[in-house]
Amino acid sequence: MFPWLPDWLEIFISSMIPWIEARYVIPPWITLGWSWWEVFPIAVLGNIFPIPFILLFFTYVEKFLRRYRFWDNLMEKLFTHTRKRADKTIQQYETLGLLLFVAIPVPFTGAWTGSLIAYLFGLKVWKSFLTIVAGVLCSASIMTVVTLLGVDLLYIIIGILILGVVMVIFMIYGMYMSKPSGESRG
Numbered sequence: 001m002f003p004w005l006p007d008w009l010e011i012f013i014s015s016m017i018p019w020i021e022a023r024y025v026i027p028p029w030i031t032l033g034w035s036w037w038e039v040f041p042i043a044v045l046g047n048i049f050p051i052p053f054i055l056l057f058f059t060y061v062e063k064f065l066r067r068y069r070f071w072d073n074l075m076e077k078l079f080t081h082t083r084k085r086a087d088k089t090i091q092q093y094e095t096l097g098l099l100l101f102v103a104i105p106v107p108f109t110g111a112w113t114g115s116l117i118a119y120l121f122g123l124k125v126w127k128s129f130l131t132i133v134a135g136v137l138c139s140a141s142i143m144t145v146v147t148l149l150g151v152d153l154l155y156i157i158i159g160i161l162i163l164g165v166v167m168v169i170f171m172i173y174g175m176y177m178s179k180p181s182g183e184s185r186g
Contacts, residue, residue: 007034008042015046018112022047023105023139024160027147036144047111047136054115055125079120094123095131102135105143107164111136 005013011029015022022043029039065071102114111132118128 011039011042012046012049015043016050019107019110021110021112021139022136023110023143026140026143030144030147036148040140040144044136044140047140048133051111051115051129051132052125054112055118055128058116058119083120094121095127098123098128098131099135099138102132103138103142105139105160106167107160108167110139 007029011025014020014025022040025043025046026036026039029043030036062075066075098114098118101109101117102111114132114135115128117123118125118132
């Protein structure tokens with residue numbers, strides 16, 4: 001990915017990429033011959049690094065992006081839909097819900113999305129940070145154990161892709177079914 005960088009820095013930077021994160025960086029590096037105890041801490045630290053910045057400064061990014069009609073409309077739709085669908089769940093299961101969301105290593109979950117959810121629902125920064133870190137440790141551990149048990153990386157990737165497609169289908173179906181009754185569904 002970044003051949004001019006030392007391997008450890010490539011692991012660190014790759015783990016910061018949204019939706020890839022530590023959980024998908026660890027298996028290939030173990031497969032390339034790195035020991036799990038070498039890859040794991042570097043990847044987890046790289047995954048954790050952006051969390052405080054998202055939790056503390058996303059409000060400024062949102063204000064900047066909302067000056068543009070496209071981003072304002074997109075954020076309004078996504079935020080409204082997310083709040084409507086998850087508000088009761090987040091209020092009731094705040095910490096546990098956020099932990100599970102980040103800990104399960106499937107597409108569209110993880111530290112970045114968990115941080116945005118914490119921001120969106122106005123959760124406490126330090127509590128969210130610690131919860132997301134715990135989720136990152138869980139997801140990275142799951143993928144490390146699966147890799148060490150010898151489950152073929154191809155099977156992992158195929159399973160993740162299938163879960164991702166199913167999640168997108170349910171998300172689209174949920175958006176389609178949640179339209180007010182006055183709107184056409186066809």
